[in-house]
Amino acid sequence: MPRMTMIEAIRDAHAVKMAEDDDVVVFGEDVGYFGGVFRCTAGLQERFGKNRCFDAPINESGIVGTAIGMAAFGLRPVVEMQFADYVYPAYDQIVSEAARLRYRSAGDFTCPLVVRMPTGGGIFGGQTHSQSPEALFTHVSGLKTVVPSNPYDAKGLLISAIEDNDPVIFLEPKRLYNGPFDGDHDKPVTPWSKHPLGEVPEGRYAIPLGKAAIRREGSALTVLAYGTMVHVAEAAAAALGIDAEIVDLRTLVPLDMETIETSVRKTGRCLVVHEATLTSGFGAEARRRRRRCLLLSPRIADRPGGRLGYPLSARTGVGLFSRPGPCGRGDEARDGGLRWAPSPSNSPMSAKASPRPNLSNGM
Amino acid sequence: MSGRLRLHVPEPEVRPGGTPDFSGVKIARAGTVRRPPVDVDPAEIRDMAYSIVRVLNRAGEAVGEWAGTLTDEELLAGLKTMMRVRAFDRRMLMAQRQGKTSFYMQCLGEEAIACAFRKALEPGDMNFPTYRQQGLLIADDYPLVDMMCQIYSNRRDPLKGRQLPVMYSSRKHGFFSISGNLATQFVQGVGWAMASAIKGGDRIAAVWIGDGSTAESDFHSGMVFASTYKAPVVLNIVNNQWAISTFQGIAKGGSGTFAARGLGFGIPSLRVDGNDYLAVHAAAKWAVERARSNLGPTLIEWVTYRAAAHSTSDDPSAYRPKEETDAWPLGDPIKRLKNHLILRGAWSEERHVQSEAEVDAEILAAQKEAESHGTLHTGPKPSVRDMFEDVYEVMPDHLRRQRQEAGY
Numbered sequence: 001m002p003r004m005t006m007i008e009a010i011r012d013a014h015a016v017k018m019a020e021d022d023d024v025v026v027f028g029e030d031v032g033y034f035g036g037v038f039r040c041t042a043g044l045q046e047r048f049g050k051n052r053c054f055d056a057p058i059n060e061s062g063i064v065g066t067a068i069g070m071a072a073f074g075l076r077p078v079v080e081m082q083f084a085d086y087v088y089p090a091y092d093q094i095v096s097e098a099a100r101l102r103y104r105s106a107g108d109f110t111c112p113l114v115v116r117m118p119t120g121g122g123i124f125g126g127q128t129h130s131q132s133p134e135a136l137f138t139h140v141s142g143l144k145t146v147v148p149s150n151p152y153d154a155k156g157l158l159i160s161a162i163e164d165n166d167p168v169i170f171l172e173p174k175r176l177y178n179g180p181f182d183g184d185h186d187k188p189v190t191p192w193s194k195h196p197l198g199e200v201p202e203g204r205y206a207i208p209l210g211k212a213a214i215r216r217e218g219s220a221l222t223v224l225a226y227g228t229m230v231h232v233a234e235a236a237a238a239a240l241g242i243d244a245e246i247v248d249l250r251t252l253v254p255l256d257m258e259t260i261e262t263s264v265r266k267t268g269r270c271l272v273v274h275e276a277t278l279t280s281g282f283g284a285e286a287r288r289r290r291r292r293c294l295l296l297s298p299r300i301a302d303r304p305g306g307r308l309g310y311p312l313s314a315r316t317g318v319g320l321f322s323r324p325g326p327c328g329r330g331d332e333a334r335d336g337g338l339r340w341a342p343s344p345s346n347s348p349m350s351a352k353a354s355p356r357p358n359l360s361n362g363m
Numbered sequence: 364m365s366g367r368l369r370l371h372v373p374e375p376e377v378r379p380g381g382t383p384d385f386s387g388v389k390i391a392r393a394g395t396v397r398r399p400p401v402d403v404d405p406a407e408i409r410d411m412a413y414s415i416v417r418v419l420n421r422a423g424e425a426v427g428e429w430a431g432t433l434t435d436e437e438l439l440a441g442l443k444t445m446m447r448v449r450a451f452d453r454r455m456l457m458a459q460r461q462g463k464t465s466f467y468m469q470c471l472g473e474e475a476i477a478c479a480f481r482k483a484l485e486p487g488d489m490n491f492p493t494y495r496q497q498g499l500l501i502a503d504d505y506p507l508v509d510m511m512c513q514i515y516s517n518r519r520d521p522l523k524g525r526q527l528p529v530m531y532s533s534r535k536h537g538f539f540s541i542s543g544n545l546a547t548q549f550v551q552g553v554g555w556a557m558a559s560a561i562k563g564g565d566r567i568a569a570v571w572i573g574d575g576s577t578a579e580s581d582f583h584s585g586m587v588f589a590s591t592y593k594a595p596v597v598l599n600i601v602n603n604q605w606a607i608s609t610f611q612g613i614a615k616g617g618s619g620t621f622a623a624r625g626l627g628f629g630i631p632s633l634r635v636d637g638n639d640y641l642a643v644h645a646a647a648k649w650a651v652e653r654a655r656s657n658l659g660p661t662l663i664e665w666v667t668y669r670a671a672a673h674s675t676s677d678d679p680s681a682y683r684p685k686e687e688t689d690a691w692p693l694g695d696p697i698k699r700l701k702n703h704l705i706l707r708g709a710w711s712e713e714r715h716v717q718s719e720a721e722v723d724a725e726i727l728a729a730q731k732e733a734e735s736h737g738t739l740h741t742g743p744k745p746s747v748r749d750m751f752e753d754v755y756e757v758m759p760d761h762l763r764r765q766r767q768e769a770g771y
Contacts, residue, residue: 025561051561057591062550062584069491069554069568072539075561089580096544097551103753105532105540106522110756141754141762165756210759254759289761 003193004200006177009151010040010116013158014078016204018048021076024162026053028063028080028116037082038118038177064090064115068098071111076162081117084171085131090115098167099142113167114158119147120228120275122175122185132227132276137169138252138285144168144209145252149176149230150197153250156207164209173227173275181228182235212256214263218245221269224260224286226250229273244271252282257289264290375610379680383690390636390692393420394427398645401653405631412622412632415666418641423702429645433482435709441482441640442700442710444502445474446719449697450726451497451507452671455514458730459675463738464514466528470495472670472688473603475640475696478502480599483647484537484569491539491552491570494529495601503536507726511733516745519736523752524745546572546579549598553585556596556654567595567654574621575606578614582624586662590628593659597650598630600662601637603669608682625662637665638693640700666693747771 004012017024026041032055035042044053056063060081067077081087087094094115101111121130137145146161146168148154154172161168175181179189192198215230220243225233230248237244245263249255264270270290272283376384396416399408418430425431433441452469459467470477477498484490490499500510512519514528522532532540539555542548552570559566572582577600589596600621604611611621618624625632631653635646643665650661668691672679704710737743748771751762758766 025558057587059584059587061581062588065547065550065581065584066554066557066588069551069556070558070561072551073489073555073558073562075558092544093547093550093581097542097547100542101540102756104522104526104530104542105534106525107753108521108532108534109540144755254761257760 001199001201003198004151004155005179005192005198006148006151006154006172007038007040009155009200010158010172011042011044012200012202013155013162014041014044015047016155017076017078017159017162018044018052020204021162022052023074024052024076024078025070026078026080027056027067029056029058029082031055031080036080038174040116040172041080060086060088060090061093064093064098064113067113067115068093068101068111071098071113071167072101072109076112076114078114078116078162081115083125083129083174084117084119084133085128087115087117087133091136094137094143094167094169095140099140101142102166103142110165111167112165114161114164114170115167116158116170116172118174118177119171120173120175122181122228132171132274134169134171134252134274135276135280135282135285138282142166143253145171146209146250147171147173147227147252148250149173149215149227149248150180150195151192151200152197153207153213153248155200156205157209157250159204160206160209163206168209171227175228176231180231183232184235207250209251210254210256212250212259213248214245214259215248216244216246218243219267220244221271222247222260222263222267223271223273224249224290225273226252227275229275233273249286255286255289260286260290373610373612373616375612375683377684377687379682379684381684383684383687385690385692388692389415391415391417393417393424393636393639394430396427396429398428398649401649401656402658403631405626405629408631408633409626412626412634412664413620415634415636416642416646417636417639418645419636419639419699419703423699423706425641425703429642432645432648433641435704435707437482438640438700438704438707439709441475441478441502441644442697442704443718443722444478444498445640445697445700446722447507447726448474448478448498448501450719450722451501451510454726454730455511456675458511458514458738462740463734464516464528465739466675467514468494468529468674469671470497472691472695473601473637473667474498475643475700476599476601476637476665476667479640479643480569480647483644483651484567487537487566488651489537489539489552489555489566489568491548491555491568492541493545493548493571493573493576493601494541495573495603496571497529497531500531500533500536500538503538505531505533505536505538507729508733511730512736515733515736515738517733517737517739518743518745519733520745523749525749545576546581548572549576549579550581550585550588553589553594553596553598553660556594556660557588557592560592560595560657565655567597567651569597569599569651571599571601573606574600574602574604574611575609575614577621577624586624586628586630589660590630593657595654595657596660597647597654598625598660598662600624600664601667602664603637603667605669605673605679605683607673607677608679610683620664622662622664628662630660630662632662632664634664634666636693637667638696638699640696641703668693670695 032045070077223246226249477496481502516524530541552568556568622632622634670688751766
């Protein structure tokens with residue numbers, strides 16, 4: 001089976017769909033002749049022609065705005081924002097237009113559009129090349145939001161996104177483009193060619209939107225993560241010897257509650273790890289939804305409680321919580337149900353850990 | 364020299380209490396502006412962005428190179444359409460005052476633009492309108508009852524109560540869903556036109572924007588994309604002088620005219636008398652032919668005047684003289700076409716009065732039928748269940764759960 005980096009897998013997904021469907025068109029800044037600053041569209045213009053893959057002016061609202069018109073016409077545009085950090089000029093077009101078009105026209109017009117963008121930190125890009133804006137999209141009805149964590153998923157999910165009849169925000173963790181990242185900047189990157197999920201079948205295959213994947217089975221707790229944090233969580237579980245069940249959400253909207261519920265019922269504890277800022281982050285939403293499932297679980301209610309006793313790192317925000325006591329009262333009111341584990345001093349990551357925030361006042 | 368800087372904030376010539384003064388509005392005499400071939404080099408017609416194409420003169424005659432695109436029958440149909448639009452507006456304004464709907468927007472004085480423009484398009488072409496182009500729908504015989512049901516948000520509302528009144532949508536009638544966020548449609552329509560070109564089709568787009576909204580970045584985005592890809596699109600700016608209470612000088616800045624915005628993009632740019640049904644049709648036809656012949660975009664500034672309030676939530680007497688409408692030098696589009704048809708011997712005062720009564724009766728009958736399905740505060744409403752439909756093609760579990768929790 002071919003081995004690909006995430007960049008090659010994304011490029012391949014484009015090529016598969018463009019070959020299959022004349023209505024798929026690809027454009028964005030530097031996307032045409034040059035093939036994108038991260039090379040995700042390299043070779044597409046040469047193979048499919050300038051009508052199908054072309055350079056756009058540096059104008060994100062124009063790129064998304066014209067793509068919405070193309071989608072309304074009946075095409076399936078796939079557009080690239082050069083960085084997720086640059087998407088904000090297009091935010092009105094995404095939120096007020098793409099997301100609402102089907103709804104506001106009662107199905108008269110639809111918007112089968114994919115907006116791809118490299119997301120997240122870890123490439124020393126400073127604050128304008130490192131943001132994780134997923135919660136700005138998951139909050140918006142009418143959008144689907146996808147974050148792949150490996151080449152195999154990236155191709156299958158992008159194919160599903162292109163085939164979807166609703167607008168999809170496709171966030172590509174740029175720290176993973178060339179290899180999985182275990183949270184340690186000082187170690188060399190393991191290339192995707194040495195990782196099982198770097199094996200990417202040729203041709204079309206689709207991973208349905210809204211289906212999570214279990215990356216590591218375990219019984220001590222459930223870790224919900226996506227994108228780069230899947231690999232960081234795996235490395236943390238291995239380093240600390242914790243029998244964690246690691247769930248790679250893959251799609252944030254719609255969220256695979258069935259997989260989450262099954263896992264949390266098994267382990268009785270749940271931790272959400274994400275790279276984005278904590279306040280109003282997707283972790284809060286995942287926590288709310290997870291709590292709902294716990295309330296429905298008699299088995300969890302009988303479990304003894306206990307604060308999780310190991311650290312989670314990051315320079316950026318990481319949410320951690322457990323459900324310590326019998327369900328139905330108490331803890332939620334006192335601390336919002338969201339508890340932070342202090343970082344033990346022996347953790348290699350503790351020096352970088354965020355200070356403990358006062359959640360009852362701060363949120 | 365003090366050397367101290369001062370901010371320039373433009374002001375209209377007059378405010379309430381003053382005497383309307385349009386002496387600064389330069390109006391070329393009808394028939395004096397040439398009609399270039401559709402494949403003209405844009406550099407050769409730069410002057411047309413500063414002049415004004417007119418066909419009907421003060422006497423009501425059709426003169427010059429732009430005249431002659433319509434037959435008597437077509438002109439009579441145009442007159443009737445404009446009368447229907449005006450009567451529709453009048454009834455719906457009254458309905459809003461009676462509490463039957465929350466909101467309404469008239470296009471009083473601007474009827475010629477949308478009505479005549481629509482007649483230059485073909486089936487399958489797509490408009491990306493603003494909220495003041497109801498004439499596009501009525502000129503294409505969209506059912507008046509459906510429009511009213513949308514305005515009333517009743518059980519027959521095609522948009523299920525989800526949109527502000529007047530924010531219609533009809534793919535079948537080449538009318539893209541209206542957004543409340545201004546200018547977004549301007550760039551979307553350029554994209555629609557690009558798609559038509561990508562597919563090698565023959566359908567074109569027409570995008571619409573008001574003078575005030577040309578200040579939005581989406582206007583400039585649309586101009587860049589239309590210019591770069593030579594999209595088959597007609598770029599329409601309806602300059603009705605007022606953006607709610609803000610006079611057009613705030614959006615225009617120092618550019619002289621809105622049409623001149625096109626010059627830097629190398630887009631052929633016309634300025635046209637928007638209250639002259641014949642001029643609107645002739646200019647629209649020219650631009651549409653350019654687009655359909657793969658010659659690319661055309662920018663048109665339609666010069667007109669918003670004779671009514673911005674909406675039922677607005678009171679223009681607070682910011683402009685009441686007499687300004689009557690002082691507007693380009694007159695009333697319905698009266699001008701009526702006078703022309705009488706001059707041609709195709710119409711008479713008597714037939715006009717009779718026709719007005721017929722149109723009023725038609726609108727009243729449509730209103731009665733629409734109200735039989737309910738109004739804003741009477742009759743059955745769209746179901747709460749509908750609130751969760753059409754958010755996605757297939758309702759995801761979390762919305763299904765929310766709907767169930769709401770009891771539906």
